[in-house]
Amino acid sequence: MLSTLADVLKIDRETYDAIIAHAKRDHPDEACGVVAGPEGSDRPERFVPMVNAASSPTFYEFDSTELLKLYRHMDDREEEPVVVYHSHTATEAYPSRTDTGLAMEPNAHYVLVSTREHGNSDGPVEFRSYRIIDGDVTEEEVDVVDPHEQLRSQD
Amino acid sequence: MAVEVRIPTILRTYTGGEKAVPGEGATLSEVIDHLENNHPGLKERLIDEGDLRRFVNVYVNDEDVRFTGGLGTSVKDGDQVVVLPAVAGGQAEPAGRI
Numbered sequence: 001m002l003s004t005l006a007d008v009l010k011i012d013r014e015t016y017d018a019i020i021a022h023a024k025r026d027h028p029d030e031a032c033g034v035v036a037g038p039e040g041s042d043r044p045e046r047f048v049p050m051v052n053a054a055s056s057p058t059f060y061e062f063d064s065t066e067l068l069k070l071y072r073h074m075d076d077r078e079e080e081p082v083v084v085y086h087s088h089t090a091t092e093a094y095p096s097r098t099d100t101g102l103a104m105e106p107n108a109h110y111v112l113v114s115t116r117e118h119g120n121s122d123g124p125v126e127f128r129s130y131r132i133i134d135g136d137v138t139e140e141e142v143d144v145v146d147p148h149e150q151l152r153s154q155d
Numbered sequence: 156m157a158v159e160v161r162i163p164t165i166l167r168t169y170t171g172g173e174k175a176v177p178g179e180g181a182t183l184s185e186v187i188d189h190l191e192n193n194h195p196g197l198k199e200r201l202i203d204e205g206d207l208r209r210f211v212n213v214y215v216n217d218e219d220v221r222f223t224g225g226l227g228t229s230v231k232d233g234d235q236v237v238v239l240p241a242v243a244g245g246q247a248e249p250a251g252r253i
Binding site: 030032034050054056058059060061062064065067068071080081084086088089090091095096098099102103104105106107 | 163164165210212214217219221237239240241242243244245246247
């Protein structure tokens with residue numbers, strides 16, 4: 001299969017806001033989830049917030065039963081995790097050694113959100129995206145697309 | 156015992172890109188040894204020091220094998236084995252081995 005590596009994450013405003021809202025809601029614990037999209041499309045379309053089974057301010061892990069359900073559901077719909085996101089609640093939005101060591105989706109954009117500035121409150125958050133392949137981290141641009149722009153680009 | 160083993164994207168380099176491969180064995184441990192014969196290198200990605208790696212999940216018929224006897228979990232004809240890497244991370248070092 002051809003790789004769909006790009007140096008930009010294109011994500012719609014609604015999904016972008018939903019990831020930030022999830023991170024703020026779960027602060028001070030880390031929040032996590034995926035945005036699924038059609039295999040090979042590189043389009044994050046279906047927002048799926050997950051429970052952090054670790055319930056921890058310094059670690060996240062999808063519950064193993066929920067993980068299986070998620071992957072079965074994606075398989076049935078011929079989807080893959082286009083975005084895998086989680087929050088850091090006391091440090092910057094940059095992959096830790098743990099994050100790079102455990103990144104096992106070579107096709108995914110790994111999104112990091114940091115809630116260290118404002119916690120559960122309103123206010124801007126760091127929202128950054130990376131490719132993590134074999135432990136190598138490459139930051140990429142984040143292009144937040146408003147709904148009307150997206151319609152135009154599909155013409 | 157003939158089973159189907161579902162392989163995650165990251166390990167498909169060992170299976171020539173196949174999403175699922177046939178397996179043989181009476182226990183998960185035997186299935187993994189059999190996989191290793193056909194796809195050298197795969198076992199090391201699943202097992203460390205004689206046990207399943209902390210951040211690799213294996214399911215037999217949708218049951219996480221950590222709750223059904225680990226590598227000793229018995230399998231029978233027609234069972235499905237699913238391998239899924241954990242989706243995990245965070246700002247601190249985890250307690251387990253990667």
